[in-house]
Amino acid sequence: MTVALAALVPGALLGWLVYEAVGGSGGSSGAVGPASPSVTSAASSTSGSSVRTAAPPATRSGSGSPDAKAPSRKPDAPAPTGSGPLKGKVVVIDPGHNPGNFQHAAEINRQVDIGTNRKECDTTGTSTNAGYTEARFTLDVAHRLRAILERQGATVKLTRDADGPAWGPCVDERARIGNTARADAAISIHADGAAEGDRGYHVILPGSVHAGAADTRPITGPSRDLGTRIAGTFLRVTGEPPSNYLGAGTGLVTRTDLGGLNLSTVPKVFIECGNMRDSKDAALLTSGAWRQKAAQGISEGIVSFLRRS
Template identity: 75%
Template sequence: MSYLGPEFDPPQPRRSRRRPLTVALAVLVPGALLGWVAYEAVGGGGGAAAAPGARGGSAVSSPAPSSPSAPSASPADGGTRASGPAPADGPLKGKVVVVDPGHNPGNFQHPDEINRKVDIGTNWKECDTTGTSTNDGYTEARFSLDVAHRLRTLLEQQGATVKLTHDGDSPAWGPCVDERARIGNAAHADAAVSIHADGSAEGDRGFHVILPGSVHAGAADTRPIVDSSHDLGTRIAGTFLRDTGEPPSNYLGEGTGLVTRTDLGGLNLSTVPKVFIECGNMRDSKDAALLTSGAWRQKAAQGISEGIVSFLRAS
């Protein structure tokens, strides 16, 4: 997701690097707060983590993985499509998840279509953007679609029904941001996640999860989904941190890994629990090395999957 696109504000001022990089993972289970996960315990690398959240002080272990072992990651974009119909049985049987790969590889060839204005409730914005890319030309659209395929496979292995808003070549561009929200709404999704990568400056590192703020204007009314989306987002933030070792953003969210916004049509128009995740910054050389790695994208899909599974099992 590039901050130069019509869906996005300019980047906020850089935060001091001296501030600890922590993520507030409020993983809620019925009647209890399970714990907080923080970056310090990761030690700057991957693997399991345990630590305090940005708003808490005590360190506890992060929740155990709830998805099965990840399949072997392919070195490139191939080999990531779903394995077929969801199994008849599984812990997520009956649950519907909508996965929204940010942008579309075909958007570059359809400028007139994606520049068409659509109503997002609070105002009108362009249908979609091309997204960003690494300095070497690996596009956000390719990245998000690859992670979406991997995520679909993992969730289907758990018995979930998974719907993608697009699959690269179908449709050939878009869909528009309002249609992406409607796809999740029409599916009565139990959870929806939009997958992105950022396009900020070199030195800006880390992931952040975007939560819907409270909006009630025009066709947009997020009030019924704000709390559930926050729960979904904090769970994904914690498991993504643990599984990938990617730190929370050092330029947005003040080290929490969480950002609340009210200017995104894909969130404003959603009637089901939904979040965006910016998996890293494509314009930073260290993050780009991860985002272009098939093995790391498998970890990213695993982290997102485990957060969704945790949310659905608690709901």
């Protein structure tokens, strides 16, 4: 989770200035600054979210029932064939975790090779204090994002969907799905589980890894480009501030301990859209209207990347 020192100071200033320019919508509980050491050391889970203990899925949606449903289609319905500006482009969306992981502890605790070492197949993810789960959030945003990108002609594949397996897939399989699809861009969607008062989004970039089955060297440059674009458009569209506990205000974090990034052979990033355990962020994450903004912000960064000269 290191970012080169030379990039941190100007990056932090830029992130904060951009945030101020858009009005600081829903501002953080304190000034954006360096990451808290205690939180930084904890943020090392397989999924990309901070280590956390999540409650089992609640029978209700939590602190904010969805006020708009994500676009959906029947499992056997063919993907739309678009003719827009993204025709011929392939995007893989990886909705973090799975609601069924809670009931499959043995399966998701199985160790898999991520190149640098071995880690759990997957984790349960986190939830708001009222029980709205990260797995449910990520799939909702993924559906919204898919609909936006398909309208522009992209071919979109999800690593999991509501009609899929009851748990997983494992992080190595999530990476493999993007690789097999030869995706032009891939993104893993998450929400964090840090302490109250820690809020904001951050985009996780793959660091340079060349060990075992992992070799990210060909994708670190394009992935940073993809992630930087997404960070900028996510901020502009949602008004969510850059994380005040990771990334020193840049909204960007580099990591080498995530199998979903280490094993990718295509440009790929993770996004932590906010902190589910912070009351201000939770109010946004449980809003269907805000989740639509999140999908729009992510899509604009992806489109910018795919249409770059």
